[in-house]
Amino acid sequence: MPDESPHHGGGRRRGPLVELDGVHVVFRSRTGSLLRAQRVHAVDDVSIQVHRGRTLGIVGESGSGKTTMAKVLVGLQPASSGTVRFRGEVVRRYTPRIRRRIGRVVSVVFQDPTTALNPRLRVADALRDPLDVHGVGTSASRNARVRDLVRLVGLPASALDALPGQLSGGQRQRVAIARALALEPDVIVADEPTSALDVSVRAQILNLLADLKAELNLGMVFISHDIQTVRHVSDDLVVMRGGRIVESGPAEQVLNRPADDYTRTLLAAAPALL
Template sequence: MDDRAIPFLRVSNLTKHFQVGRGGLLGRNRSVVRAVDNVSFSIARGETLAVVGESGCGKTTLGRLVLRLIEADSGQIEIAGTEIRGLDHRAMQEFRRRVQIVIQDPFGSLNPRMLIGQAIMEPLDIHSVGTAKARRARLAELLDLVGLPQSFAARFPHQLSGGQRQRVGIARALALETDLLICDEAVSALDVSVQAQIVNLLQKLKHERQLTYLFISHDMAIVRHIADHVAVMYLGEIVEIAPKAQLFAHPAHPYTQALLKSVPRARVHERPELAIKGDIPSPIDPPSGCRFHTRCPHVMGICRSTPPARTTVGPDHSANCHLLAQALPAAKGQTA
């Protein structure tokens, strides 16, 4: 069987709520932020799942849950068939070698007093990988892999540009023969021309090293270039998930349609439509029923009271919307 057909990362019913504030006697009755709510998806080995949505939808929290930087309240996370939420300390050390993150601000992740070479070799030192000579050879290999001159090993972070620092972040993330890379807004802080270079580098590395990406972004244009599948999040829930081509050609959920209409046009005189009206509700008190109903142009009575079930609208394509369930009665209640 083709490895691409087997989920390398499988997330099932993942939930994370944060308690905030102190209200009530002795701190009881505190408010709860529903950051991630019953999220499920899978990614095949060597493919990219992009998670998109507005700020505050839960994308970054989802990435941190997969990394176990924070612990989920419930749900399962499987890497290559292994449930990682129950791993002990020693097993987690091995897991850390397989799963790494590239964050939005590479400068913030680099010690300003540490040379670039030291920063890239730090994971190798921590995990005691090889001899000192082997680690220096690995450093040279990693710099070449991300397109940086060997001389950069003797520079400090402030001596590099934003794009160069992000290449350092990628090199460090790949130092331990990583399988899964979580890219959390990895190009959003860069100039457009530099964004293209980093995205092309990530694509090249994915194909050469059979990497699997969870690519978190709010930029639909970048997602269109890099993703194989796309999951659309709104207020902690995945409201639509589909192969990239299908989602961009036939978006099923009104929120996805609105996101795509908001993408800037290539021609100067063509302005994006302001398709999403109103502010995103608070995750502390999300709307009842469908969480998007307060901003949806197609809202119906049932949307205000009943959460929509996942409806299959095509191969590997599903969305949570009452409108779809009514239009496709045979598919009503099906799960993808």
């Protein structure tokens, strides 16, 4: 099924790694009437591209549609209409096999590492799990990959034997980032990855993500309600309101010369960097 299955491996594509083209996501809500379902437009005619080596920041208040768009980007939410492409290939159906293939292209770092990690799994087992599920390499090569992952995110080898509850919040988020990198994806989608952390460790995680993007030549999507945090990491920026993109462009242009009143409101409401 050439129009449904994203490819992984082989040559490096020059085009977008992930692309949404005119995407709509519509939910049905039973508010207002027991007999008539109300249509809620969570994402309304959104078009974005994620490129290798660049970070796309997506910013907006709660209810702006940014989290729904993130789910579309990682294959967790099908579009109601429009086109979704992973490495240039159109995806129309989300079968288990297609979802596994998408998982080799794009991975996600969630807001709260406490809920993203199984509290009963040692770090080593949590990192090895996606490698086992996808049948990557041999047992020895999987164990070696797990050791490489903890080094990559700046954790000591001793962390491999720990349970998530024995780690700090920042360490748990590093484990979650390592797990997202396990299958060597092209794109990392980070959905509010620092909002559950202490202020003292937020900058460390932001710097880690920036370093990983550069070292691994990743495409990255950074989603936040805080436009000043997005400023710290983004090359390109999308501002969302009510499911629509109200402004987009190079981050420096959007932040220093905003064209939309809503963007200016977000900038004025968030004076702190972190």
